[in-house]
Amino acid sequence: MQSNGHEHVIEVTDLRRVYGGGFEAVRGIDFSVRRGEIFALLGTNGAGKTSTVELLEGLAAPAGGRVRVLGHDPYTERAAVRPRTGVMLQEGGFPSELTVAETARMWAGCVSGARPPAEVLALVGLEAKAGVRVKQLSGGQRRRLDLALALLGDPEVLFLDEPSTGLDAEGRRDTWELVSALRDGGTTVLLTTHYLEEAENLADRLAIMHEGRIAATGTPAEVTAAQPSRITFELPEGYFVGDLPPLDELGVGDHEVDGRLVRLRTRDLQRAATGLLVWAAQAGVELRRLDVRSASLEEAFLGIAKEASAKDATAGPGAAGRASAGADEAMTNKEHAA
Numbered sequence: 001m002q003s004n005g006h007e008h009v010i011e012v013t014d015l016r017r018v019y020g021g022g023f024e025a026v027r028g029i030d031f032s033v034r035r036g037e038i039f040a041l042l043g044t045n046g047a048g049k050t051s052t053v054e055l056l057e058g059l060a061a062p063a064g065g066r067v068r069v070l071g072h073d074p075y076t077e078r079a080a081v082r083p084r085t086g087v088m089l090q091e092g093g094f095p096s097e098l099t100v101a102e103t104a105r106m107w108a109g110c111v112s113g114a115r116p117p118a119e120v121l122a123l124v125g126l127e128a129k130a131g132v133r134v135k136q137l138s139g140g141q142r143r144r145l146d147l148a149l150a151l152l153g154d155p156e157v158l159f160l161d162e163p164s165t166g167l168d169a170e171g172r173r174d175t176w177e178l179v180s181a182l183r184d185g186g187t188t189v190l191l192t193t194h195y196l197e198e199a200e201n202l203a204d205r206l207a208i209m210h211e212g213r214i215a216a217t218g219t220p221a222e223v224t225a226a227q228p229s230r231i232t233f234e235l236p237e238g239y240f241v242g243d244l245p246p247l248d249e250l251g252v253g254d255h256e257v258d259g260r261l262v263r264l265r266t267r268d269l270q271r272a273a274t275g276l277l278v279w280a281a282q283a284g285v286e287l288r289r290l291d292v293r294s295a296s297l298e299e300a301f302l303g304i305a306k307e308a309s310a311k312d313a314t315a316g317p318g319a320a321g322r323a324s325a326g327a328d329e330a331m332t333n334k335e336h337a338a
């Protein structure tokens with residue numbers, strides 16, 4: 001569990017998940033999460049994020065590979081892992097006739113050493129809704145109730161499946177603050193998200209999944225640094241691209257010309273920008289609409305998804321078809337809650 005001085009509380013090795021019918025949703029992934037960090041699993045729709053998180057939560061047995069949470073197998077050693085983890089599923093499935101406070105009390109009854117329900121409701125900003133029936137809550141308020149219930153056992157490891165889906169901008173910010181505060185208090189958080197901004201703001205490290213595999217992993221800065229930066233500008237009147245310094249000498253990988261607008265892509269932003277600006281200064285011309293920027297996580301994400309699809313297409317139907325044998329049987333959310 002120790003590597004480079006870090007304690008890994010989640011370790012995933014060559015993990016596979018296959019559904020009934022032979023569909024391989026998770027195709028051999030590896031990652032680890034250190035104690036006290038927020039790790040985000042990002043991915044396109046159907047990439048395999050939820051399928052992976054469910055294996056970490058011990059809701060199903062892997063078709064292959066290995067998962068360890070706090071040093072235990074979460075499926076076969078559920079009793080050792082479950083009391084130390086908190087789980088916020090995508091669909092909570094609460095009885096809708098109960099009030100918020102009744103729901104929290106009922107849930108607390110299932111958790112050994114639960115925190116006072118009022119305390120967790122206050123943490124997620126639902127104290128004013130304690131007497132309201134669950135069916136009268138908005139979608140965002142239900143997500144907050146989901147989170148409150150996941151916090152009842154004061155977990156060491158928190159699994160959050162799309163924690164801010166359905167929240168408005170303010171609710172999302174509040175959730176980020178709360179999750180950051182939990183991390184600062186020592187909780188390890190693994191979350192899935194569609195929101196790149198969420199991963200950029202919150203995650204210490206992340207993995208981008210695509211069609212059952214991890215296409216990129218690292219800190220948000222490492223993942224974006226691996227993608228080319230962009231320089232855009234308008235060619236000065238009377239100049240052509242051929243008048244610029246040789247683009248390969250500027251470290252420009254490729255370029256596009258759209259009317260007078262030029263877009264350069266480079267993995268060496270400083271060299272390209274300096275070369276271009278020195279050229280403009282020496283030529284005595286102004287580069288209108290000049291825009292110099294590093295790749296955002298969104299660009300990295302789109303680039304990685306595109307690259308991964310292209311690789312699958314060239315690898316042929318065997319690679320793209322995600323069928324295999326040995327399907328698992330996952331517990332339903334209700335079984336999990338019991």
Ligand SMILES: Nc1ncnc2c1ncn2[C@@H]1O[C@H](COP(=O)(O)OP(=O)(O)OP(=O)(O)O)[C@@H](O)[C@H]1O
Nearest residue numbers: 019020023025043044045046047048049050051052
């Ligand atoms: N019970 C199931 N039986 C068969 N296939 C399933 C089952 N659950 C999920 N899948 C398939 O497995 C793949 C991965 O699904 P999963 O829900 O893990 O993706 P995800 O990355 O969480 O997607 P999203 O972002 O849309 O929630 C999808 O193609 C999905 O259709």
